[in-house]
Amino acid sequence: MTAIPAKIASDTTVSDAPLNVEEAVRDRYSAAALEKETALCCPVEYDRKYLEAIPEEIIERDYGCGDPSQYVNPGDTVLDLGSGGGKICYIAAQVVGAEGKVIGVDCNDEMLGLARQYQPEMSEKLGYDNVEFRKGKIQDLKLNLELLDEQLAERPVQTSTDWLEMETRAQKLRETKPLVESDSVDVIVSNCVLNLVREEDRRQLFAEMFRTLRRGGRAVISDIVSDEDVPDALRNDARLWSGCLSGAFREDLFLKAFEEAGFYGVEIVKRQTEPWAVVDGIEFRSMTVRAWKGKEGPCLERKQAVVYNGPWKVVIDDDGHRLNRGERMAVCDKTFNIYTREPYGSQITALPPVEEIPLEQAASFDCKRISIRDPKDTKGGFAGLTILPSEDCCSPGGDCC
Secondary structure: OOOOOOEEEEOOOOOOOEEEHHHHHHHHHHHHOOOOOOOOOOOOOOHHHHHOOOHHHHHHHHOOOOOHHOOOOOOEEEEOOOOOOOOHHHHHHHHHOOEEEEEEOOOOOOHHHHHHHHHHHHHHHHOOOOEEEEOEOOOOOOOOOHHHHHHHHOOOOOOHHHHHHHHHHHHHHHOOOOOOOOOOOOEEEEOOOHHOOOOOHHHHHHHHHHEEEEEEEEEEEEEEOOOOOOOOHOOOHHHHHHHHOOOEEHHHHHHHHHHOOOOEEEEEEEEOOOOOEEEEEEEEEEEEEEEEEOOOOEEEOEEEEEEOOOOEEEEEEEOOEEEOOEEEEEOOOHHHHHHHOOOOHHEEEEEEEEEOOOHOOOOEEOOOOEOOOOOOHHHOOOOOOOOOOOOOOOOOOOOOO
């Protein structure tokens, strides 16, 4: 991404009236769906080969700060939060192929209309139809707003009693016909949208991301972050909030939000060097974070060990497991399996046990205890043996040196 800092005057005028975040965001993005707005979010460089098939109207109405589609794999089921005009969805559709699936979620009717308008054309170009757009709030991925609209058309809300009945119907829809099923997607992507959600809804937002991901799935989120806390005066400015500034997460708290929701392996995969915008000395920049789901479940002892290869002398993971460089650290079966895949696999040497212990026979393992595994547990069948290299081992053609 090429950084284009936007310096905003420090005397930005703000109102003392309480800000209606959802109204400010809805109004601005409804207008931006109809006419291009250059001030929304950062310029992003995408892979040109994926843009060739996408209609120009979608490309010019795209408002993002990163490209999380880079972390999508063939065959994935993808959920795009705040899908807008559908650009990331249509890029992901090409990456996942006919065997994959892409779901875009947005609550803005104008943006949904733009995205859906080109579905037949995109299906014809790609030779398959693997994209759908659903209406919902990204912090409430159980409520299908179009199904709720249908019920409201049949029984409009006119009294407080109607309102209470509507809330009951909405809850029933969440329970019986969720917008996005639990444990149903491989990867969640989002491009500069989480910062538009009200602060009081953000804990639910991250919980919903966690709920919809399958075990072993990941969230890849590009968003605007700040290097300092954003003061209340700026948070109460509708233009700055809808422009992806006032609602920015503080960098460290953005990562912490993933941790608190139950994700592990949280990492910054891309961070804009120069700030995109500066307001009253506070720097705002794009950052892409990847986080994984799958550390739930019991800790079982199966005599496995891992060796952390370095370069740090000691590292500690999200659950407090301490790994000393070069030492055979005892781990439970769940942690062993996590460490042998992304994002840890390239830094870990996995040492399976000499004898496989069936899961049903495995005892509990205390993951709070830091211990070194006895080498005899992972010798691979050579315990007690003496095996010396043959005389020609290191001669030309030998294969043991």
